[in-house]
Amino acid sequence: MSTHEAHDAVDVIRTKRDGGRLSDAQVDWVVDAYTRGVVADEQMSALAMAILLNGMDRAEISRWTAAMIASGERMDFSSLSRPTADKHSTGGVGDKITLPLAPLVAACGVAVPQLSGRGLGHTGGTLDKLEAIPGWRAALSNDEMMRQLEDVGAVICQAGSGLAPADRKLYALRDVTGTVEAIPLIASSIMSKKIAEGTGALVLDVKVGSGAFMKDAERAGELARTMVALGTDAGVHTVALLTDMSTPLGLTAGNALEVRESVEVLAGGGPQDVVDLTLALAREMLAGAGRGDVDPADALRDGRAMDAWRRMIAAQGGDPDAPLPVARETEHVLAPADGVLLELDALAVGVAAWRLGAGRARKEDPVQAGAGVELHAKPGTVVRAGEPLMTLHTDTPERFARAREALADAVAIAPEGSRPADRPLVIDRVAAG
Amino acid sequence: MSTHEAHDAVDVIRTKRDGGRLSDAQVDWVVDAYTRGVVADEQMSALAMAILLNGMDRAEISRWTAAMIASGERMDFSSLSRPTADKHSTGGVGDKITLPLAPLVAACGVAVPQLSGRGLGHTGGTLDKLEAIPGWRAALSNDEMMRQLEDVGAVICQAGSGLAPADRKLYALRDVTGTVEAIPLIASSIMSKKIAEGTGALVLDVKVGSGAFMKDAERAGELARTMVALGTDAGVHTVALLTDMSTPLGLTAGNALEVRESVEVLAGGGPQDVVDLTLALAREMLAGAGRGDVDPADALRDGRAMDAWRRMIAAQGGDPDAPLPVARETEHVLAPADGVLLELDALAVGVAAWRLGAGRARKEDPVQAGAGVELHAKPGTVVRAGEPLMTLHTDTPERFARAREALADAVAIAPEGSRPADRPLVIDRVAAG
Numbered sequence: 001m002s003t004h005e006a007h008d009a010v011d012v013i014r015t016k017r018d019g020g021r022l023s024d025a026q027v028d029w030v031v032d033a034y035t036r037g038v039v040a041d042e043q044m045s046a047l048a049m050a051i052l053l054n055g056m057d058r059a060e061i062s063r064w065t066a067a068m069i070a071s072g073e074r075m076d077f078s079s080l081s082r083p084t085a086d087k088h089s090t091g092g093v094g095d096k097i098t099l100p101l102a103p104l105v106a107a108c109g110v111a112v113p114q115l116s117g118r119g120l121g122h123t124g125g126t127l128d129k130l131e132a133i134p135g136w137r138a139a140l141s142n143d144e145m146m147r148q149l150e151d152v153g154a155v156i157c158q159a160g161s162g163l164a165p166a167d168r169k170l171y172a173l174r175d176v177t178g179t180v181e182a183i184p185l186i187a188s189s190i191m192s193k194k195i196a197e198g199t200g201a202l203v204l205d206v207k208v209g210s211g212a213f214m215k216d217a218e219r220a221g222e223l224a225r226t227m228v229a230l231g232t233d234a235g236v237h238t239v240a241l242l243t244d245m246s247t248p249l250g251l252t253a254g255n256a257l258e259v260r261e262s263v264e265v266l267a268g269g270g271p272q273d274v275v276d277l278t279l280a281l282a283r284e285m286l287a288g289a290g291r292g293d294v295d296p297a298d299a300l301r302d303g304r305a306m307d308a309w310r311r312m313i314a315a316q317g318g319d320p321d322a323p324l325p326v327a328r329e330t331e332h333v334l335a336p337a338d339g340v341l342l343e344l345d346a347l348a349v350g351v352a353a354w355r356l357g358a359g360r361a362r363k364e365d366p367v368q369a370g371a372g373v374e375l376h377a378k379p380g381t382v383v384r385a386g387e388p389l390m391t392l393h394t395d396t397p398e399r400f401a402r403a404r405e406a407l408a409d410a411v412a413i414a415p416e417g418s419r420p421a422d423r424p425l426v427i428d429r430v431a432a433g
Numbered sequence: 434m435s436t437h438e439a440h441d442a443v444d445v446i447r448t449k450r451d452g453g454r455l456s457d458a459q460v461d462w463v464v465d466a467y468t469r470g471v472v473a474d475e476q477m478s479a480l481a482m483a484i485l486l487n488g489m490d491r492a493e494i495s496r497w498t499a500a501m502i503a504s505g506e507r508m509d510f511s512s513l514s515r516p517t518a519d520k521h522s523t524g525g526v527g528d529k530i531t532l533p534l535a536p537l538v539a540a541c542g543v544a545v546p547q548l549s550g551r552g553l554g555h556t557g558g559t560l561d562k563l564e565a566i567p568g569w570r571a572a573l574s575n576d577e578m579m580r581q582l583e584d585v586g587a588v589i590c591q592a593g594s595g596l597a598p599a600d601r602k603l604y605a606l607r608d609v610t611g612t613v614e615a616i617p618l619i620a621s622s623i624m625s626k627k628i629a630e631g632t633g634a635l636v637l638d639v640k641v642g643s644g645a646f647m648k649d650a651e652r653a654g655e656l657a658r659t660m661v662a663l664g665t666d667a668g669v670h671t672v673a674l675l676t677d678m679s680t681p682l683g684l685t686a687g688n689a690l691e692v693r694e695s696v697e698v699l700a701g702g703g704p705q706d707v708v709d710l711t712l713a714l715a716r717e718m719l720a721g722a723g724r725g726d727v728d729p730a731d732a733l734r735d736g737r738a739m740d741a742w743r744r745m746i747a748a749q750g751g752d753p754d755a756p757l758p759v760a761r762e763t764e765h766v767l768a769p770a771d772g773v774l775l776e777l778d779a780l781a782v783g784v785a786a787w788r789l790g791a792g793r794a795r796k797e798d799p800v801q802a803g804a805g806v807e808l809h810a811k812p813g814t815v816v817r818a819g820e821p822l823m824t825l826h827t828d829t830p831e832r833f834a835r836a837r838e839a840l841a842d843a844v845a846i847a848p849e850g851s852r853p854a855d856r857p858l859v860i861d862r863v864a865a866g
C-alpha cells in the first residue's frame with residue numbers, strides 16, 4: 001500500500017468495527033481505492049463484515065452508493081421524448097414479470113430502459129429467459145439501446161461493464177466471504193446500478209418468503225426502506241412493493257416456459273397472480289413517471305402491450321413467432337393424496353427447476369432453454385391422489401432424481417374444506433416520506 | 434477452492450457472523466485450510482472480524498489454539514533434569530524484565546526457555562535489547578537451545594519458524610485488516626506459541642495503561658483470564674499478573690540503555706519498580722514450577738543471578754564485559770516548572786524512543802543499539818524548572834525534533850505537596866479456578 005494515500009484502510013475498518021460512522025472522505029476513498037486495487041480484498045472483506053454487523057446510517061449508505069456510481073459511467077436518457085421508468089426485482093421463483101411489464105409500460109407512453117442480469121442459483125435471470133427466443137440477443141451498444149428506447153419504448157438488455165464497476169468487484173468478494181447479507185451493501189449494490197442507469201422513476205419489487213433472498217418481512221421491509229431512501233436521495237422517484245414469494249409466481253419456472261406464460265399474459269390471459277403483479281408494478285411505474293392517469297389494463301386488453309412486445313423482441317433480433325424450445329424429456333410429479341393443496345414451496349420449486357437445467361451454479365455454466373417446472377395446481381386448488389401436480393422438463397433425464405429430491409417436502413395437502421393461509425400478493429408499499 | 438474439501442469457508446464465516454459457535458471440526462478445518470492456502474486471506478479476514486465482534490467461548494478458543502499448535506512442531510523439555518517456567522509480557526515501555534528475570538529464575542533451579550521476538554512500534558523487543566551486547570546472537574538450533582538450558586538453565590532466543598506457523602500467517606493478516614484487537618485471537622496467538630514451546634509453567638505479565646496494548650483494566654483482565662484458561666486447558670500451569678504501564682518501567686527505554694539497567698538490577702541495584710516486578714514474576718515462575726520454597730531475592734543479593742546472566746550471554750557468543758554501544762548525540766528535555774512530577778506518560782516516552790531509533794516501523798527496519806530515552810525523574814519526584822527531566826539519545830540528531838513532539842504532552846507537574854495517583858505496580862493476579 002502506498003504511504004502517499006491520504007487515508008489508511010485499517011483506520012477505515014477500525015472506525016466501522018468500533019461502531020463509528022464513516023466520513024464522506026473515508027467512504028469516497030475506500031471505494032475508489034478498492035476499485036484501484038490499493039485497498040486489498042482481505043481489507044475490504046473485513047470492512048464488509050464490520051458493515052454487516054454494525055450497519056451504516058442513511059447518509060453513509062447514500063455516500064457509499066454515490067462512490068460506487070462514481071467508479072464508472074452514467075447513462076443519460078434526458079434527450080428522450082418520453083419519461084423513463086424501470087423496475088427491479090430482488091429475485092423470485094417464476095418471476096417473469098419484467099417480460100410482460102416492460103412492453104406494457106412502453107405501450108402506455110413511458111420508456112423502460114431495463115438493464116438485466118443472468119440467473120445464479122434458484123432464481124432465474126431475465127436475460128436467460130429471453131435468450132430462449134430464437135435469435136434474440138442481450139448485448140446492445142449504448143447507441144442501439146437509445147435508438148430502441150426512442151423507437152419501441154422498451155429495451156431489456158445486458159448491463160454494460162461500465163456501470164458501477166466497484167459493485168461488480170465487491171459483489172464477487174462478498175459472495176465468497178459470507179458478507180452478501182448486509183442490507184447496506186445489498187441496497188447500495190442494487191441502487192448504484194439503477195441510479196447509474198439514469199432512469200427517472202424506479203419501482204422495486206422486494207420479494208418476501210421461502211423463494212426470496214429475504215425470508216422474513218421485517219428484513220425485506222428494511223431493505224425496501226433503505227433502497228427507497230437511496231433512490232430518493234439520488235433524485236430518482238422510487239417506490240417499493242413488498243410481494244409474496246412463499247409460492248412460485250404463475251404456473252411456470254424455467255426459461256422458455258416462462259416466456260410462453262408471459263406471452264399468454266400479453267395476449268390477455270395467463271395466471272391471475274402474474275397479471276395482478278404486472279398491473280400493480282405498471283401502475284407504480286406510470287405514476288412515478290408522471291403518467292398516473294393511464295390505466296395499463298387497457299393496453300393489456302386491446303393488444304397494444306403485445307404489439308410493443310413483438311417490436312421489442314424483433315428489434316433485438318428475436319423472432320416473436322418462432323416456436324419456443326421444448327425440453328426433450330418430461331416427467332410428472334403426482335399428488336400423494338386427495339385434498340386441498342395448502343402449500344407449494346417456492347424455494348423447493350426453484351431448486352428443482354435449477355437442478356433440471358434452467359439455472360446455473362456458476363457464472364460460466366450454460367442453461368437449458370426448455371428445462372423447468374410446470375405447475376398444475378397452486379395453493380387453494382383441490383387435487384386428487386395420483387393426478388399430476390407438476391411436470392418436470394429437462395434435456396438431461398439423469399437430472400430428474402435430484403429435482404424430485406428438492407421437491408420432497410415442497411407440497412402440503414390438507415383435507416377438503418381446508419384453506420391455505422391468506423397471503424396477499426402485495427404485502428406492503430414503501431414510498432419516500 | 435476445491436469442492437472436495439469437507440467444509441466450506443462461507444459456512445464457517447456465516448456461523449460466527451450469525452453469533453453461533455464454531456464446532457471442533459469447523460475450527461480444525463478452517464485453521465488447517467487457511468495454513469494450506471485453501472481458505473483465502475479475504476475469507477479469513479472476514480472470519481476474524483466476525484470473531485472480533487461476536488466473540489468465541491472458552492472451548493472454541495482452546496480448540497482454535499490447539500489447531501494453531503497442530504499447524505507446526507512442538508518442543509519437548511521433558512528430558513531436562515530441571516522443571517521449566519517461562520514468562521510472557523504483552524509489551525510495555527521500558528519493559529526489560531525478561532533480561533534480569535530469566536537468569537534469576539535459572540539461578541534458583543528452574544530452567545527458563547524464553548523464545549522471544551523483535552519489537553514493532555513503540556514497545557521494544559527483547560531480542561533487539563540483547564543484540565546491543567557485542568557478539569550476542571539470537572538464533573539457536575533446537576539442540577543448542579537444549580544444551581544451554583541444561584548447562585546454564587536459561588536461554589533467550591529467537592522463536593523458530595516451526596512453532597505455530599498458522600499464527601504467523603494469521604497475525605500478518607490481522608495487522609492489515611483491523612482485526613488485531615480481538616481478545617480470542619490475541620490470546621490464542623500468544624498461547625499457541627507458548628504451549629507449543631513446551632514450558633511446564635507460564636507467567637503472563639499483562640500490561641495495563643497508556644503504554645500497553647490494553648489501555649483499560651477491564652479488557653486486560655479479560656485477556657488475562659482467557660489466556661490463563663487456555664494454558665490451563667492445555668496442561669500448562671499458568672498465572673497472570675496485571676501490571677501498571679501508565680508510566681515507563683525503570684528509568685530507561687531503548688536497547689543498550691535497558692541492558693545497562695538490567696545489569697544494575699542483577700548487581701543488586703537498579704530502579705525499585707524493575708526490581709519489584711522482576712521478583713514478583715520470579716516468585717510466580719518458581720511457584721508454578723514447584724519451587725515456591727525458594728526466595729529469588731537471595732539469588733539477586735548473593736550474585737548467583739549475575740553469574741547466570743554472564744554465562745547465558747557468553748553461551749550465545751556475547752561478551753558480558755564489553756562496553757555497551759552509546760548513542761552519538763544526546764539532548765536534554767528540561768522541566769518546565771518547579772513542582773512534583775505527577776505524570777510521565779508511558780506511550781509518549783515509548784513513541785519518543787521509537788522515533789529516536791530504538792524501535793522499528795516495519796519488520797525489516799534496523800534499530801539503533803544506543804538510541805532511546807533516559808529518565809531522570811518518575812511520578813512523585815520533586816523537580817525544578819530548567820533541570821533535565823529526560824535525556825534523549827540517538828545516532829541521528831535529525832530525529833530529536835519528532836521525539837520532542839511525541840513528548841509534548843507527556844509530562845504533568847503540580848505544585849509541591851501534590852501527590853500522583855496511587856497506582857500499584859501489580860494491579861491484579863489471575864490464576865486458574
